[in-house]
Amino acid sequence: MEAIAPHPDQLVHIRIMLGVIMGLSLTRLLSGLASFVQHGNRERIYLVHLGWVLFLFSAVIHFWWFQFALHNVVRWSFELYLFLIFYAALFFLICTILFPDRKEEHLNFADYFHARQKWFYGLLAALFMVDVIDTLWKGVDHFHALGIVYFIRQSIMVVLCLIAIFVRNRKFHQIFVIAALTAQVLWIVRYYQFLS
Secondary structure (H helix, E strand, O other): OOOOOOOOHHHHHHHHHHHHHHHHHHHHHHHHHHHHHHOOOOOOOOHHHHHHHHHHHHHHHHHHHHHHHHHHOOOOOHHHHHHHHHHHHHHHHHHHHHOOOOOOOOOOHHHHHHHOHHHHHHHHHHHHHHHHHHHHHOOHHHHHHOHHHHHHHHHHHHHHHHHHOOOOOHHHHHHHHHHHHHHHHHHHHHHOOOOO
16 A cells, blocks of 8 residues: 655644644733833833743744754644644643733732742643653654753753742742743754754
8 A cells, every 4th residue: 555645735734723822822922021011010020920931932932943843744643733732732821821811819920920830830841841742753863863961951940840839939930030041042042043
């Protein structure tokens, strides 16, 4: 029996679905940032919250960039399609935690963020774990090409997220978000500056 070649529009179709979800994520972040400008007197900026907003903004853009490697997928399955939608949806859920529809019960973003930190860091840990699955799905060669640094980075981020769920010390959260942002920038420059 002859193998059926994938239809050239399959990847386009999948990218459109991912683009919709990632677009909603960016919209949530940008709308939230715009509220700081629109309501400068009412919305007090909390640097930990803002740091994670910047991290997620770069992570969403980075996700869209490195998913170019999906062109290497020879055979698409419904399971892979669902997995990618789930992966993209994690970004959206995290972005909605950073900028909720309403936060009236909390006076500022510092109180709000720490009231939701279990959800935020739990979903962020899941995001890093799902990224490992996504990397493996693109092939063992792709996984190995990223080197041991990738696995160490993902493991450290998952562990720190799980610790951050329970830590109330705000200094810890400040150091964590600075380290995460720094690691994100270095990672993008080192491995994903150019499409391949």
